[in-house]
Amino acid sequence: MNRKPYRRELSKTSWFMTHQRYKSYMLHEISSLFVAIYAFILIIGLFRLGEGPEAWEGWLGFVASPIGVILHVLIFVFSIIHTMAWFKAVPQAMRIQRGEEIVPGKLIVGAHYGVLAAVSLFVLILAGVA
Amino acid sequence: MEIIETDIAIVGAGGAGLRAAIEVAEADPNVKVLLISKVYPMRSHTCAAEGGAAGVVKDNDTLEYHFNDTVGGGDWLTDQDAVEYFVNEIPKELTRMEHWGCPWSREDSGKVAVRPFGGMKIMRTWFAADKTGFHMLHTLFQTSLKYPTIERLDEYYVTDLMVEDGRVHGVVVMEIRTGKMTLVRAKAVIICSGGAGKIFPFTTNGAIKTGDGMAMAYRAGVPLKDMEFVQYHPTGLPATGILLTEGCRGEGGILVNKDGYRFLQDYGLGPPDPWPRLKAMELGPRDRLSQAFWHEQKKGRTIPSPWGDVMHLDMRHLGEKKINERLPLIRELSRLYAGADPVHELVPVRPVVHYMMGGIHTNIDGATPLAGLYAAGECACVSINGANRLGSNSLGELLVFGARAARNAVDYVKSTEYLNKVKTIQAQAEDAQSRVKALFQSQGTESVPGLRKELNATMEEGCGIYRTEAEIKATCDKVTEIRARYKDVKLEDTSTVFNTDLLQTLELGCMIEVAQTVAVSAFERKESRGAHQRLDYEKRDDVNYLKHSMAHFDPDGDPRIDYLDVVITKSQPAERIYGAGAEGQVV
Amino acid sequence: METRDVTIEVLRYRPEQDSEPFFQSYTVPCEEHWVVLDALNYIKDELDRTLSYRWSCHMFVCGSCGMVINGEPMLSCKKFVRDFGDKIRVEPLSNFPIERDLVIVQDDFMEKLSSVKPYLIPKEERSIESGEYLQTPAQLKTYKQYTMCINCLCCYAACPQYGLDDKFIGPAALALAHRYNADSRDVGRSAREDVVASHEGIWECSFVGACSLVCPKDVEPAGAIQQTKFTSAIDYITGMVSGGGKK
Ligand SMILES: Cc1cc2nc3c(=O)[nH]c(=O)nc-3n(C[C@H](O)[C@H](O)[C@H](O)COP(=O)(O)OP(=O)(O)OC[C@H]3O[C@@H](n4cnc5c(N)ncnc54)[C@H](O)[C@@H]3O)c2cc1C
Ligand code: SF4
Ligand code: SF4
Numbered sequence: 001m002n003r004k005p006y007r008r009e010l011s012k013t014s015w016f017m018t019h020q021r022y023k024s025y026m027l028h029e030i031s032s033l034f035v036a037i038y039a040f041i042l043i044i045g046l047f048r049l050g051e052g053p054e055a056w057e058g059w060l061g062f063v064a065s066p067i068g069v070i071l072h073v074l075i076f077v078f079s080i081i082h083t084m085a086w087f088k089a090v091p092q093a094m095r096i097q098r099g100e101e102i103v104p105g106k107l108i109v110g111a112h113y114g115v116l117a118a119v120s121l122f123v124l125i126l127a128g129v130a
Numbered sequence: 131m132e133i134i135e136t137d138i139a140i141v142g143a144g145g146a147g148l149r150a151a152i153e154v155a156e157a158d159p160n161v162k163v164l165l166i167s168k169v170y171p172m173r174s175h176t177c178a179a180e181g182g183a184a185g186v187v188k189d190n191d192t193l194e195y196h197f198n199d200t201v202g203g204g205d206w207l208t209d210q211d212a213v214e215y216f217v218n219e220i221p222k223e224l225t226r227m228e229h230w231g232c233p234w235s236r237e238d239s240g241k242v243a244v245r246p247f248g249g250m251k252i253m254r255t256w257f258a259a260d261k262t263g264f265h266m267l268h269t270l271f272q273t274s275l276k277y278p279t280i281e282r283l284d285e286y287y288v289t290d291l292m293v294e295d296g297r298v299h300g301v302v303v304m305e306i307r308t309g310k311m312t313l314v315r316a317k318a319v320i321i322c323s324g325g326a327g328k329i330f331p332f333t334t335n336g337a338i339k340t341g342d343g344m345a346m347a348y349r350a351g352v353p354l355k356d357m358e359f360v361q362y363h364p365t366g367l368p369a370t371g372i373l374l375t376e377g378c379r380g381e382g383g384i385l386v387n388k389d390g391y392r393f394l395q396d397y398g399l400g401p402p403d404p405w406p407r408l409k410a411m412e413l414g415p416r417d418r419l420s421q422a423f424w425h426e427q428k429k430g431r432t433i434p435s436p437w438g439d440v441m442h443l444d445m446r447h448l449g450e451k452k453i454n455e456r457l458p459l460i461r462e463l464s465r466l467y468a469g470a471d472p473v474h475e476l477v478p479v480r481p482v483v484h485y486m487m488g489g490i491h492t493n494i495d496g497a498t499p500l501a502g503l504y505a506a507g508e509c510a511c512v513s514i515n516g517a518n519r520l521g522s523n524s525l526g527e528l529l530v531f532g533a534r535a536a537r538n539a540v541d542y543v544k545s546t547e548y549l550n551k552v553k554t555i556q557a558q559a560e561d562a563q564s565r566v567k568a569l570f571q572s573q574g575t576e577s578v579p580g581l582r583k584e585l586n587a588t589m590e591e592g593c594g595i596y597r598t599e600a601e602i603k604a605t606c607d608k609v610t611e612i613r614a615r616y617k618d619v620k621l622e623d624t625s626t627v628f629n630t631d632l633l634q635t636l637e638l639g640c641m642i643e644v645a646q647t648v649a650v651s652a653f654e655r656k657e658s659r660g661a662h663q664r665l666d667y668e669k670r671d672d673v674n675y676l677k678h679s680m681a682h683f684d685p686d687g688d689p690r691i692d693y694l695d696v697v698i699t700k701s702q703p704a705e706r707i708y709g710a711g712a713e714g715q716v717v
Numbered sequence: 718m719e720t721r722d723v724t725i726e727v728l729r730y731r732p733e734q735d736s737e738p739f740f741q742s743y744t745v746p747c748e749e750h751w752v753v754l755d756a757l758n759y760i761k762d763e764l765d766r767t768l769s770y771r772w773s774c775h776m777f778v779c780g781s782c783g784m785v786i787n788g789e790p791m792l793s794c795k796k797f798v799r800d801f802g803d804k805i806r807v808e809p810l811s812n813f814p815i816e817r818d819l820v821i822v823q824d825d826f827m828e829k830l831s832s833v834k835p836y837l838i839p840k841e842e843r844s845i846e847s848g849e850y851l852q853t854p855a856q857l858k859t860y861k862q863y864t865m866c867i868n869c870l871c872c873y874a875a876c877p878q879y880g881l882d883d884k885f886i887g888p889a890a891l892a893l894a895h896r897y898n899a900d901s902r903d904v905g906r907s908a909r910e911d912v913v914a915s916h917e918g919i920w921e922c923s924f925v926g927a928c929s930l931v932c933p934k935d936v937e938p939a940g941a942i943q944q945t946k947f948t949s950a951i952d953y954i955t956g957m958v959s960g961g962g963k964k
Contacts, residue, residue: 002626003308004732005814005822010880019788022877025925089926093943100855169771170827172868173779228849231837231900233857233864240851264778265864272835272893284827307816336773369750372776436718463776466795467750579762622766627732628817631766 028085034078037071087112131559132312133552136164136281137543138536139301139316141288141343143167144174145263145525146507147322148270149532150539155277157540164314166283166303168338168633171271175324175336176528179263180375180459182245182255183525185220190715191252193217200523201701203249203415204487204516205660206676207356209697212494212512216523216530223529224256232269233258235456245456246380246408247522249415249708252715253408255522260375260459263525283314287633288342290562291319291350291503292555298350298502299548299555302562306633309626311566313559315552317543318502320535321347321490322528325508328637329645330483330593331586332438334366334373343509345640347490348647352498353680355511355694357644358652359487359661361519362420362595366482367468368437374460374479376521378472379412381456382717383445385419386476387431393441397422399709408714417518417661418708420481424595433478440478449473481595485524487515487661488651491680491694496535502542504535513678517660569635574620578635581619585612585638589645593652598665602653609646610688616642647681647689654691655679672703720746723798725756727768728808730815738815740806741765747798753805754782754793757819770819777933780867783810783874784819790874790931810874812883826870829886832912833894838905856901863896863941865934872928872938878921885921886912888928888938895941898948906948914949922946 016022041063048059062068090112091105138154140147143165154163167174186196196217201208224242228234234242235257247255258265274280285306292299292313300316323343327335348354364385365374379385382405387393392402392411399414399422406413423441426432432439445453450473453461457472464470470477489511496504496512507528514527549555592605616639623631657671658664677693684690708714725745730738743764745756754772761768771781775794782793785808787801798805813821843850872888873879879887894913898906912918922942929939 002733003816005816006730006732006738007814008811010812010877012881015877015881019927021875021927021930022925025927089924089943092926092929092937092940093924093947095940095944097855097859100858102858169773169779169781170823170868173771173773173781175774175779177779177867178774178776222845225845225849229837229839229843229845231897231902233861234849236852236854236857238854240853240856242849261778261865264867268864273837275831275834276836307820307822336775336779338773370775459778466797578766623769625731625733625767625817628769628820630761630769 027081031078031082031085034075035082038075038079083116131556131563133315133556134164134312135315137162137316138164138318138320138539139314140165140320140322141301141346142174142322142324142507142509143171143271143282144322144324144507144528145176145267145270146528146532147174147320148267148274149529150320150322150506150536151280152270152274152277153533153536154540155279157537158544159279161279161540161543162281163279164281164283164316165274166286166288166301166314168285168287168306168342170284171274171282172268173338174267175339176267176525177264178334178336178373179266179525180260180373181247181377181380182257182262182522183220183224183266184247184250184255184520184522185224185526186217186254187221187224187242187256188244188252188254191254195251196254198701199250200514200520201516202704202706203520204514204518205670205706206672206698206701206703207359207513207516207659207678207696209494209513210699210701211697213514214699215494216514216527219530220526223526223533227266227269227529230269230273233265235259245377246406246413246717247520248376248379248413248419249409249520250522251409251712253717255380257377259455260377260457266525287636288346289566289636291346292558293350293500294549294551294554294558296501297549298500302559304566307628309629309632311559311563313556315548315555317546317548318504318539320496320504320506320539321509322505322507322532323509325486326641326644327483327486329585329641329648330360330589332366332371332590333483334363334371335483340637340641341509341644342637342640343505344490345643347498347500347503347505348643348681348683350500350503351683352500352503353491353682354488354644354647355491355678355680356488356513356517356651357486357647357681358593358655358679359517360483360593360648361416361485361487361661362481363416363484364419364423364481365443365479367463368435368440368478368480370467371482372463372467373482373484374443374464374477375457376416378443378445378457378460380406381445381452382406382448383412383443385412386442386444387426388433389431393426393431394419394422397425401710404716406717408717409712410709410714413714414708415518415520416484420595421663423481435478438480440480442476443472443479444476445472446474446476485519487511487513487517487519488648492535495538496531497538502546504539506531506535517662566632566636569619569621569632570624572619572621574618576615576619578619578631578638581612581616582638582641585609585642585645589648593648596663596665597652599653602649606649606653606688609642609649613642613646643683650689651679651681651691676703718748720748722803723747723756723801724804725760726804726806727760727819729768729818731767732817749799751798752794753786753796753798753807756798756805757793757807769817778867780869783869783871784808785811785874790871792869792871792933795933810870812874812876812880813870821870823870825883826868826873826887826890829890830868830893833886833890834905834909834912835893835897837897837900837903838908839902840904850902852901859901860896860899863892863899863936866892866936867934869933871931871933875927875931877925877927878923882921884917886918888942889936891919891922891945892936892938892941895945898945910949910952913945919945919949
């Protein structure tokens with residue numbers, strides 16, 4: 001046989017380094033890890049609250065410690081990345097059609113940001129910050 | 131050489147080939163069918179068709195009207211029995227396409243929508259935005275996957291027809307990725323290989339439209355009919371030749387010269403208003419429009435461009451919404467390739483070689499004079515197009531006659547046995563193979579791109595919109611010379627794997643044969659009719675030339691031309707009337 | 718006509734001679750209006766008859782000329798030389814075996830395409846005499862975008878999931894399945910489910926979204942896949958609730 005097709009393999013461990021697009025994708029994927037860590041910290045907090053005032057104070061102390069603050073800043077940054085990535089993807093997964101018109105993706109994304117802002121504001125007001 | 135056996139081999143998997151294959155599969159699942167194509171089916175050039183397919187469906191329309199438009203549009207060189215069959219069948223075929231999923235554009239009621247097209251008295255052109263051919267091709271291809279009996283050879287190049295005892299016995303194919311040649315034994319062959327626009331330099335046709343099937347049948351002794359009739363579409367983009375569909379004008383676009391004047395009113399197509407109005411002005415037939423451009427150019431009223439003179443297509447008044455909805459591809463193509471957004475700007479256009487009215491001679495059954503050989507689609511000449519095809523009739527043609535040729539082929543194979551002369555046929559196939567092998571050994575000096583360019587140039591000079599005896603003669607001589615020099619052609623790539631140098635070499639051989647029939651038929655037709663306009667014989671001459679030209683192959687000499695009577699049933703030749711007297715529907 | 722010299726670096730691979738691909742450079746005097754395909758045609762006609770690549774329509778509708786140009790999968794007839802600098806690198810579509818030069822092997826895709834049953838499966842056969850199915854412009858709009866695929870395979874070349882595991886049915890074929898599922902005339906969703914919702918089908922897609930970004934026809938295969946996931950998940954849940962009607 002004169003044919004000899006040449007196969008180029010994608011490396012299973014470093015494929016995402018081959019294109020900027022994949023690097024950003026990996027960043028999104030990693031961001032979910034931080035969101036998970038945050039959920040974990042919150043759950044621990046809940047347990048501590050159940051264990052009594054001392055445990056709770058200890059948890060608050062950890063949260064306010066330099067490590068806790070740095071961790072939270074990181075979590076904050078990554079959850080923004082996470083949110084933006086998913087908001088951007090929403091119009092693809094959720095196509096809304098009104099008659100002959102497809103609702104523009106920008107509108108759907110915008111609505112998501114709007115709701116996010118409203119909820120955040122509400123929480124901040126509840127917390128007495130704003 | 132390896133042998134594959136089948137009942138019906140189809141050469142070409144464009145619209146016509148796919149439709150034929152499906153028809154065979156539906157007619158009788160016991161009949162084996164092999165669909166062979168030099169490109170994957172969805173790459174076939176049917177995909178490029180933009181505007182639509184005509185078929186009578188609306189209440190204000192009649193089959194009679196479609197018949198008259200087609201016969202008159204073809205300047206009475208059409209066979210009227212074939213046209214009658216065609217207009218009868220096409221609405222059914224288009225409905226069948228709908229049932230197969232073709233995404234036709236719709237009216238609010240949910241019924242299919244129709245749009246105006248050139249030379250048609252009533253709106254009757256079904257369309258799928260401005261990608262009709264693309265959607266038809268993909269619908270046909272995807273539907274064909276439903277039938278297990280349709281086998282395919284994708285990216286196999288057919289080099290020769292096998293003929294013995296006055297019957298066809300199959301084809302020889304070359305697998306493009308290995309160079310391996312195989313004999314396909316078949317009781318019947320249907321050629322659906324498309325047109326040959328590439329014999330001209332400036333064309334809407336894709337790279338694959340090199341007239342292979344026409345040349346194959348011609349070499350096997352089947353005449354090529356009416357080859358001098360080459361359609362120039364009035365609106366191609368300069369530089370590339372990319373088509374802007376007649377649908378642009380159907381939707382209301384207008385053509386203007388350098389003074390912004392709708393010049394078509396000076397050429398028997400006016401008055402300009404009311405507009406849009408069918409069978410008038412910009413919705414006149416293509417031959418008339420391209421000819422009017424030629425005259426404007428002679429009068430110095432066109433606009434110069436680096437790629438030849440142009441006129442302007444003005445669609446600005448249609449508005450962004452309509453253009454986006456009905457002509458999205460046109461907008462994209464104009465912006466990208468001409469740097470002009472039709473929503474805001476004038477788009478430069480000029481006439482461009484588009485379609486071959488002529489082709490392999492068949493009767494109304496799609497059968498050629500060679501037993502077992504059928505042809506359909508653009509490569510064939512049935513003939514429903516006569517001297518000038520009406521836009522949106524050929525997508526219909528490939529369905530109607532693809533199906534009809536297939537049904538007749540099925541009947542034929544059921545009553546036929548393989549010929550017991552395997553050895554002779556095998557020897558023929560081996561001859562075909564050694565001709566290809568010889569190319570690999572040839573010490574020739576002629577280059578393929580060089581010869582192709584010379585061929586293109588001379589075809590444009592001698593067989594353009596207007597022709598004269600001296601120019602055609604010069605072209606005939608030049609093609610004869612190129613044909614001789616081709617024997618000395620040099621293959622530079624000697625690989626057997628996906629050798630596109632080899633493919634282009636074989637294709638060039640076909641182009642030269644086809645070009646020669648065009649030039650010689652044009653030389654012999656001493657009248658002006660439809661797309662064949664002679665400055666030295668300005669009038670139509672029904673006494674001598676209400677006849678089909680038939681070009682017969684001669685391996686060593688020029689083609690021999692004789693004539694065949696046109697079938698006339700109910701419409702006697704008359705003057706073609708457009709503009710004021712045509713009573714076209716106002717849109 | 719004015720020209721500008723551009724270096725076109727082409728990944729060459731000639732199976733009978735080469736053990737692996739290598740880059741070959743050509744200097745091409747490009748005209749202002751040229752697309753990358755025109756530059757390749759110039760090479761083929763004037764510089765090197767042995768270069769192989771696929772092309773036909775030159776108007777981005779036949780889908781033959783997908784290539785990787787400066788790292789991105791795209792149609793070479795739709796990318797203008799003027800939009801690049803003095804050097805353009807052209808490679809065959811990634812994630813596919815190279816047959817020769819810029820020609821890839823696409824048998825795998827052809828099989829996948831037919832595996833999703835990409836044809837209309839109607840509730841019942843309709844006679845020609847009863848005319849067309851009614852379908853409103855709004856119903857047409859629902860699936861129209863997914864009919865636009867020209868099978869150029871740029872999306873497969875961009876999809877890391879396909880690169881890692883070529884069993885994955887992949888973006889264009891899944892989008893095509895969705896095209897029929899979303900057609901008001903079609904009831905074939907369950908017939909396609911076996912393949913579409915299998916392990917190699919939609920669930921293999923990790924929503925990288927690269928396919929949609931490179932698609933020259935705005936087909937949005939990633940969106941089609943996510944929408945299919947959604948309906949399949951709903952099917953699954955309703956199936957469980959109603960007592961395992963479907964598997
Ligand atoms: C830009 C453009 C726009 C058009 N718009 C319209 C329109 O709006 N309405 C209309 O009615 N018509 C239109 N036409 C005309 C119409 O599209 C064509 O006439 C028609 O599609 C031809 O179809 P076909 O099946 O005969 O050939 P094609 O679709 O060209 O198919 C030919 C097939 O033959 C195969 N083949 C050829 N040679 C060989 C060989 N040696 N070995 C193996 N296989 C081979 C090819 O691979 C291909 O599969 C348009 C044409 C063009 C170019
Ligand atoms: S969204 Fe899915 S199909 Fe598209 S690139 Fe990503 S993994 Fe591939
Ligand atoms: S989905 Fe887009 S990128 Fe993928 S094959 Fe179809 S047209 Fe090409």
